[in-house]
Amino acid sequence: MNTPILEFRGSFDFLSNFYVAKVTWAGIEWPSSENAYQAAKAAPEEWAKFINITPGQAKRLGKQVKMREDWELVKDGIMLDIVREKFMQNIELMEKLLATGDAPLQEGNWWGDRYWGVSPVNSGNGKNKLGKILESIRKEFSVAYAVPQDQGIIYYDSRPEDSIP
Numbered sequence: 001m002n003t004p005i006l007e008f009r010g011s012f013d014f015l016s017n018f019y020v021a022k023v024t025w026a027g028i029e030w031p032s033s034e035n036a037y038q039a040a041k042a043a044p045e046e047w048a049k050f051i052n053i054t055p056g057q058a059k060r061l062g063k064q065v066k067m068r069e070d071w072e073l074v075k076d077g078i079m080l081d082i083v084r085e086k087f088m089q090n091i092e093l094m095e096k097l098l099a100t101g102d103a104p105l106q107e108g109n110w111w112g113d114r115y116w117g118v119s120p121v122n123s124g125n126g127k128n129k130l131g132k133i134l135e136s137i138r139k140e141f142s143v144a145y146a147v148p149q150d151q152g153i154i155y156y157d158s159r160p161e162d163s164i165p
C-alpha cells in the first residue's frame with residue numbers, strides 16, 4: 001500500500017491517540033495514549049485526574065495543568081514511548097499498523113495542529129510528528145522478527161536508537 005493515509009479516521013482511526021485502547025505507561029493503565037500523553041505534561045501527583053476520563057476530556061485538561069518545565073525538551077520522546085507502548089501492548093493494532101505497508105502516514109486535522117499533524121486550516125502545512133512517529137514504529141516492527149506461538153505472534157524488541165524521528 002503506497003497510497004498516503006491523510007487522516008486517522010474511519011478504518012484508520014486506530015492510528016489516532018484518541019482511539020480508545022488501554023495502554024500501560026509509567027506503571028499506570030490509561031484508557032488511551034492521549035490520556036497518558038496529556039497526563040505527562042503535569043506533575044505525577046496530578047496524573048490520577050487523567051485516568052477515568054475520555055481522550056477529549058484529557059486533552060482539555062492537559063491545557064489547564066501547570067506544564068512541567070522541561071516539556072518542550074521531552075514531549076517528542078514521551079509521545080514516541082507512549083505510542084510505541086500502545087502498539088506493543090495491543091497486538092491487533094500493531095498488525096493493522098503493519099498492514100499499512102509503506103504508506104505515508106499523515107495526521108490530518110481540522111483543528112490547526114501543525115506540530116503533531118498537518119492541517120488544511122493552515123494551507124496543509126505541518127511537521128506531522130505523530131505521523132512520523134507511527135512510521136518509525138511501523139519500521140521498527142516490520143524489521144523485527146516474529147515467531148508464531150500457540151497464543152499468537154510474539155514480537156521481539158528491535159528498537160534501533162536512531163529510529164526516533
